[in-house]
Amino acid sequence: MSRKIIHLITANRVWRSIFRYGYPDTEENRSKVIFQTFFLHIHPVKVKTHTLKPTYTFGLGVIAFYLFAVLTITGVLLMFFYVPSVQRAYTDIQALETAVPFGMLMRNVHRWGAHLMVLFVFLHMMRVFYTGGYKYPRELNWVIGVLLWVFTLLLSFTGYLLPWDQLSFWAITVGTNIAGAAPVIGEEARTLLLGAKEVGQDALLRFYVLHVMLLPLVATVFILIHFWRIRKDGGISSPAEQNLPVP
Ligand code: HEM
Known part of the structure; x- marks a missing residue:
C-alpha cells in the first residue's frame, strides 16, 4: 500500500x-x-523489573483467573442443556455425555477446570504467603483473597449437587449435616441451605441458583476489586518493601 x-x-x-x-x-x-485501551489498562504503564521474573509469582493468580473465565464460559454452555429439577437433572447429564455434540468435552472441561481452580487458588495463596505479599499495604487484598478462596470452595460445593447422582446426593447430605452440627445456629443453617429438612428439589434449586448466579456474580465483583487493589497498592509486592515500617 x-x-x-x-x-x-x-x-x-x-x-x-x-x-x-x-x-x-x-x-x-x-x-x-x-x-x-480498555483491555490493556489493567496493566500499569511501568512495572518493577523483578515482577517480570516468572518465578516471583509463577503466574498463579493469572492462571486462577484464566480458570475462572473458562469455567464461566463452559458453565454458560452447560446451562443450555441442564434443567435443575429432580426429574430432569440426572438424565440431562446422561444426555450431555451421550447425545449432545461435544457435551462430554464441555462437562469435563468444566469439571477439571473446577478441580484445577481450587488447586491454583490454593497455590497462589501459598505464593503470596511465602513472598510476604500479605504485609502492609496489602492486608486488605489478602482479606479479599481469603473471601475469594471461600467463594471458590462454595462454587465447588454447590456444583457438586447438580449432577443429582448418588455421589452428589450423599456428599451434600454429609456436607449439610456437618453445617447442621454447628452449635446454636447449626439446624437453622442446614435448613437455610437445603430449603427443607433433607436434600430434595428445594435444595437442588437453591444450590443451582447459588452456583450459576449468586456466587459467580459476587466472585466477579471481588476479583475486580482484587485487581484494582493490586494496582492501588503499587503493583506486585517487592522483597525490599517488606521491611518498610507500618506508618
Ligand atoms: C479467584 C481467586 C483469585 C484470583 C483470580 C487472584 C488473582 C490474582 C492475581 C492475577 C494477582 C497478581 C499476581 C499473581 O499473578 O500472582 C494476585 C495478587 C494477590 N493476591 Fe490473588 N487471586 C485470587 C485469590 C487470592 C487468595 C485466596 C489470596 C489470599 C488469601 C490472594 C491474595 C493476593 C495478594 C495479597 C496479592 C498481591 C500479592 C503481591 O503483591 O505479592 N488472592 N491475585
Missing part, C-alpha cells in the same frame, strides 16, 4: 476513534496506548 493510502486510512475519523494514538514506538505513545 502506498504511503498516501495508509495516510488516508489513519487520518480517517472512524479509524482515529478506534486507534487514538499512533504506533507505540515512543515512550509517550506506549504509555498512552496502555492507559487508553
Whole structure:
C-alpha cells in the first residue's frame, strides 16, 4: 500500500476513534496506548523489573483467573442443556455425555477446570504467603483473597449437587449435616441451605441458583476489586518493601 493510502486510512475519523494514538514506538505513545485501551489498562504503564521474573509469582493468580473465565464460559454452555429439577437433572447429564455434540468435552472441561481452580487458588495463596505479599499495604487484598478462596470452595460445593447422582446426593447430605452440627445456629443453617429438612428439589434449586448466579456474580465483583487493589497498592509486592515500617 502506498504511503498516501495508509495516510488516508489513519487520518480517517472512524479509524482515529478506534486507534487514538499512533504506533507505540515512543515512550509517550506506549504509555498512552496502555492507559487508553480498555483491555490493556489493567496493566500499569511501568512495572518493577523483578515482577517480570516468572518465578516471583509463577503466574498463579493469572492462571486462577484464566480458570475462572473458562469455567464461566463452559458453565454458560452447560446451562443450555441442564434443567435443575429432580426429574430432569440426572438424565440431562446422561444426555450431555451421550447425545449432545461435544457435551462430554464441555462437562469435563468444566469439571477439571473446577478441580484445577481450587488447586491454583490454593497455590497462589501459598505464593503470596511465602513472598510476604500479605504485609502492609496489602492486608486488605489478602482479606479479599481469603473471601475469594471461600467463594471458590462454595462454587465447588454447590456444583457438586447438580449432577443429582448418588455421589452428589450423599456428599451434600454429609456436607449439610456437618453445617447442621454447628452449635446454636447449626439446624437453622442446614435448613437455610437445603430449603427443607433433607436434600430434595428445594435444595437442588437453591444450590443451582447459588452456583450459576449468586456466587459467580459476587466472585466477579471481588476479583475486580482484587485487581484494582493490586494496582492501588503499587503493583506486585517487592522483597525490599517488606521491611518498610507500618506508618
Ligand atoms: C479467584 C481467586 C483469585 C484470583 C483470580 C487472584 C488473582 C490474582 C492475581 C492475577 C494477582 C497478581 C499476581 C499473581 O499473578 O500472582 C494476585 C495478587 C494477590 N493476591 Fe490473588 N487471586 C485470587 C485469590 C487470592 C487468595 C485466596 C489470596 C489470599 C488469601 C490472594 C491474595 C493476593 C495478594 C495479597 C496479592 C498481591 C500479592 C503481591 O503483591 O505479592 N488472592 N491475585
